[in-house]
């Protein structure tokens with residue numbers, strides 16, 4: 436086999452693997468990818484840019500800061516999460532652009548609609564040990580509310 | 593491409609079934625074949641929606657066994673899996689194969705037995721249609737996804753959560769009212785005179801959604817016989833034609849701009865309208881995917897029946913009821929009729945055909961008999977969307 440063909444067959448298409456992303460979360464880092472074409476950030480990692488499909492990506496670290504865009508309090512959990520309930524899944528729009536899904540570190544009984552729009556910061560990660568069907572353990576980011584700061588206030592800080 | 597007609601329909605009782613999935617699908621299929629007045633020998637292929645048979649009965653590749661059970665083997669028999677939209681994509685594919693001229697007559701439908709899993713494990717298996725790597729460890733559930741959508745709806749349109757809960761409750765009240773009139777519904781003769789307060793005061797599942805904002809877990813099957821339109825009148829005086837279909841794919845929740853405006857649903861609905869050469873104002877009746885009350889509002893807006901943020905008020909005003917602008921889920925929908933996920937798309941088509949034949953249960957039938965109807969089926973958290981537009985004429 437020619438050298439070039441061998442190289443094509445063995446080319447690595449994944450710039451940042453999901454396992455590396457999860458390892459980053461465990462170390463308090465929110466890792467992503469910067470697109471050479473549109474300059475935007477992809478997070479969680481994908482093999483192409485989530486905005487333009489660009490193929491030239493480079494690893495970067497996000498600030499872990501952003502805005503809480505929505506959440507819920509789970510009262511009836513899925514099997515494997517009985518001991519966690521009630522708990523709060525949330526979506527966060529990061530300062531760098533992409534949204535990430537995670538857990539919100541907040542008193543479930545006090546979580547009301549007013550939290551939406553608040554500034555949040557990643558303050559750790561949560562690892563679910565997994566079950567027979569989950570392909571092992573997986574990790575998600577955990578966010579905390581930065582009290583009394585709404586996103587519109589970020590600029591005036 | 594040829595036009596395609598539906599000439600036979602079948603539907604089991606939804607709820608808790610003691611029969612196996614194979615038996616349930618066979619019953620719906622035989623009913624559809626008898627309704628069409630055709631012979632089993634005429635069926636050239638079988639298209640079956642089934643979402644979680646491996647977890648329910650330890651059965652994968654069920655369609656081959658369904659074909660065998662109906663003595664149809666060795667015809668091609670294929671499973672379609674798009675979570676709760678499984679049967680709709682099975683029907684869409686079946687229509688494509690007939691339109692392409694490969695087959696003249698086929699059977700399509702779906703089946704599910706979710707109740708025997710129990711709430712805890714059923715919630716786990718349904719959550720498998722979430723993005724496993726990112727949404728899995730979070731412990732997201734389906735009610736959770738739509739609860740997050742409800743909070744975004746509240747924020748987008750500046751409707752307080754309390755007000756929105758009232759408006760959402762009207763969806764449950766309406767759909768239970770019609771489900772209670774439907775003899776094949778899981779809640780037949782039950783919850784027919786639900787009040788808004790009952791919905792709001794029932795147990796919280798995922799804040800702000802309560803148990804009565806949610807559809808139930810269900811067992812059941814539904815099936816239809818499709819044939820080339822030019823042959824349809826040989827078998828029936830009232831064929832219903834598939835005028836257009838659409839399908840769309842979503843992705844992880846975190847890659848969506850706004851949970852209340854899923855691009856997968858907007859694009860799928862537009863594809864179906866374009867294919868049919870129709871627009872929302874042409875449609876007389878909808879069977880849409882009300883897995884949760886908020887889901888009905890989102891669907892109505894994404895499909896173009898109401899402007900963004902207006903479906904909540906419109907529902908409260910009765911515009912989606914009989915006699916309203918667009919009667920929606922007159923079968924009871926998923927909330928009142930039940931939601932055996934792999935069968936739901938076929939059930940939606942079944943009830944639209946019933947409407948167009950003037951055979952819907954008393955209190956659910958639209959008068960005059962509708963000319964055009966449309967289904968909307970959603971699988972996963974906006975992962976697989978499918979729309980089917982039906983008409984009495986071509």
Ligand SMILES: [Zn+2]
Nearest residue numbers: 470473484487
């Ligand atoms: Zn890009």
